[in-house]
Amino acid sequence: MFRVKNIKKYYGNQQVLGDVSFHVSEGICYGLVGPNGAGKSTLMKIIASIIHEYHGEIQFSPSHMTIGYVPQEIALEETVTARDNLLFFGKLYGLRGQALRNRMNEVLSEIGLTDRGKEKVKTFSGGMKRRLNIGCAIMHQPDLIIMDEPTVGIDPQSRHYIFQMIERFKQENHTIIYASHYMEEIEQLCDETAFMDRGKVVENDRIDHLLEKHAVPSIFVKGRNCLPEHMAQDHAISETDGGYLITTNQPLDMMKKVIEAGNENDREIERLELVKPRLADIFFSLTGSKLRD
Numbered sequence: 001m002f003r004v005k006n007i008k009k010y011y012g013n014q015q016v017l018g019d020v021s022f023h024v025s026e027g028i029c030y031g032l033v034g035p036n037g038a039g040k041s042t043l044m045k046i047i048a049s050i051i052h053e054y055h056g057e058i059q060f061s062p063s064h065m066t067i068g069y070v071p072q073e074i075a076l077e078e079t080v081t082a083r084d085n086l087l088f089f090g091k092l093y094g095l096r097g098q099a100l101r102n103r104m105n106e107v108l109s110e111i112g113l114t115d116r117g118k119e120k121v122k123t124f125s126g127g128m129k130r131r132l133n134i135g136c137a138i139m140h141q142p143d144l145i146i147m148d149e150p151t152v153g154i155d156p157q158s159r160h161y162i163f164q165m166i167e168r169f170k171q172e173n174h175t176i177i178y179a180s181h182y183m184e185e186i187e188q189l190c191d192e193t194a195f196m197d198r199g200k201v202v203e204n205d206r207i208d209h210l211l212e213k214h215a216v217p218s219i220f221v222k223g224r225n226c227l228p229e230h231m232a233q234d235h236a237i238s239e240t241d242g243g244y245l246i247t248t249n250q251p252l253d254m255m256k257k258v259i260e261a262g263n264e265n266d267r268e269i270e271r272l273e274l275v276k277p278r279l280a281d282i283f284f285s286l287t288g289s290k291l292r293d
């Protein structure tokens, strides 16, 4: 679908992208995740051809691929209706007449605003504006949809709605680039992801591969005297949530040991759990950066 090759970008003397490369296949949702300032928006603007001054190359295949760009900032005319905004963007993309009106109605239904289409955008909630912002970018049914943090500051219902839209886009074989600093969103929506930090891609792969490659299993135990003797010497243990997180390659054996030791007199186990590896922990272990600093 497209390949990002050795992209470098400077603002004055500041390098904001340093030799970024990856490949995105057709029909997937590809996540760009990283803290504020990592370079996600700059990279997306380069892919969307909004920024032209950079080093490196973006290779699209086919070369005439169509792109829809959903900016991080709401880009709507608030004094007119949702329908007028969609008509305006549809015209920009070359739609006219009945085809334009049909597509406008289709998109209104897709973004769940059919009943509000004739109302002015200034009366909309933040979530409705976000949905309309997406609607404007998909009027021309683009092959590639680039979404820059489309769920920032919205209510859970609208977020859920946007997630459902993205699932539909994928089913219709659109390719999506999705930037976020919410790792839960990347885990839920994306097939592959690139971890970005300080203008570099520190890791990129399929999400299941990342978890397999980097996640270290662990168990969580909480209770009175719940740690068996000697365990602290033999394993990596950290205190968290009033209990202990024990990193081990044999989590089930370890749970057995904790339970056996828990049967002794002065011990009491309140909670014992296998801890599912999370992408956010992998990101932190690779970069030393938290996503929401």
Ligand SMILES: Nc1ncnc2c1ncn2[C@@H]1O[C@H](COP(=O)(O)OP(=O)(O)OP(=O)(O)O)[C@@H](O)[C@H]1O
Pocket: 011, 016, 034, 035, 036, 037, 038, 039, 040, 041, 042, 043, 072, 181
């Ligand atoms: N037009 C510009 N002129 C100068 N510096 C800029 C410009 N745009 C972005 N930057 C800088 O480039 C770096 C990367 O910014 P960018 O917006 O791409 O990061 P980001 O990962 O998208 O962050 P955020 O989540 O805050 O949008 C930041 O240090 C930012 O201050």
